[in-house]
Amino acid sequence: MKSPKLNHKTLQLDELSPEVLDIIETVFSGFDGAIIIDDKGTILIFTEYYEEISGFKREDVLGRHILDIFPESRLLETIETGKPIIADVWGYGHRAHIVSRIPIISRGQIIGAAGVSIFRYMDEARNFAVKFSNLSTELAYYKEQVKHLSHAKYSLAGIIGKSEAILEAKDRVRRIARTNSPVLIYGETGTGKELFAHAIHEESRRRNNPFIGVNCASIPENLLESELFGYEEGAFTGAKRGGKPGRFELANRGSIFLDEISDLPYIMQPKLLRVLQEQELERVGGTRTIPLDVRIISATNVDLRQGAGLKHFREDLFYRLNVFQVIAPPLRERREDIPMLCEYFIGKYNQENGTEIQGISKEALTLMSNYSWPGNVRELETLMERACVDADKGIIDVDNLTRFGGRNLQHQLHGAPNHPHIRSLKEGRESGEKDAIEAALKAANGNKTRAAQMLGIHRTYLYHKLKELGIVED
């Protein structure tokens, strides 16, 4: 029986054939250069880079001892200790070089060492470091921004009011927040649905994870799917390299807020339903499934179970979203909150605009208590902001309200004007726009996409206008 002798012997570096040495040299030359010595310190490989920095020719160096060429070399140290020296600064000539030294080990025995330069010149390293540091700063900035954007802004304490309706809603939020179930927030425009959504997240265990908002009405229909679920590279023309995560993925471990859910296009509804049921998604154009742990909070000012909502909204999706419901009560049903809200907004706008309003007159408060507030708290807030600027200091009186109270308040106070009263051009324009929008909405049965088409504007712009002009839908 022949014993496989060769297998027991440790191959020594100087036994490598010239062809093998050539291959090793080629590989190292392709990077930043290397010196390889055997366990006795004899130089076996010496690439062009080391020729350049030492001024020695390869032929003159091969076979000589490392210390003859580089008397300060630490390569032998690596052979003695068997430990690599990584990214060491090596001063040679007029420059500093960054080198790593590694022992070459075969079958547990040190048979040589390699010195590999990492950056040919310190300058390159420095450039790299600067670039890297700039990128880190940039990254930190964006991380902060994302944190800012993706965190809930308001807590329960920011929801002002002590009426029974508000206290009850807040109490419900506190209890619901502990669960992971979907919540549907229902309320008229301006009742604070967005505040409630933020508060649910803030009160939950997910508070330190992202809160991602999506306005279902303002994202163009053809982009909605990739916005929500993300896409993979090459999913469509114009897709970003490396793909892009969708809002659901960004919200993972946190909450997603689907605002104006009633405007979710019908074609998207089964897709959303599937994601909610499976608790996982595939990016557009992708095959990989991504598991989801996201709390769904949605909001609507249209009763999804009645009238137009019934036709446009799938029942199965509605039941998925509506596990818990929070109702944001309209202001006219909790008039006792008006003084407290006024005080709060006066404080807010004094600070923002540098005014010095001390309070509000009794008459002004009575006037406000009798008003119907179709735009709810948002309308009250806008009115307070304007009245503060109008009064500038002291007490807000009836005059300050009516001058800036908009048509609704004026009409309710004085009835329609008998003689044409002179308005500023801006007021005229706003009231014209308001009339046109209201008429279009009525003609379109509340369908905003259609109303926007009639008005010749984009749906997103219509939403902007609705808010800006304080238009309340029926």
Ligand SMILES: Nc1ncnc2c1ncn2[C@@H]1O[C@H](COP(=O)(O)OP(=O)(O)OP(=O)(O)O)[C@@H](O)[C@H]1O
């Ligand atoms: N209870 C409240 N306390 C303090 N501020 C409130 C309260 N309710 C609403 N607001 C303020 O009123 C404004 C409108 O609130 P929000 O945007 O949450 O309304 P919304 O119900 O989402 O309305 P829409 O349906 O029109 O989107 C915001 O500026 C919000 O800060």
Ligand SMILES: [Mg+2]
């Ligand atoms: Mg809202």
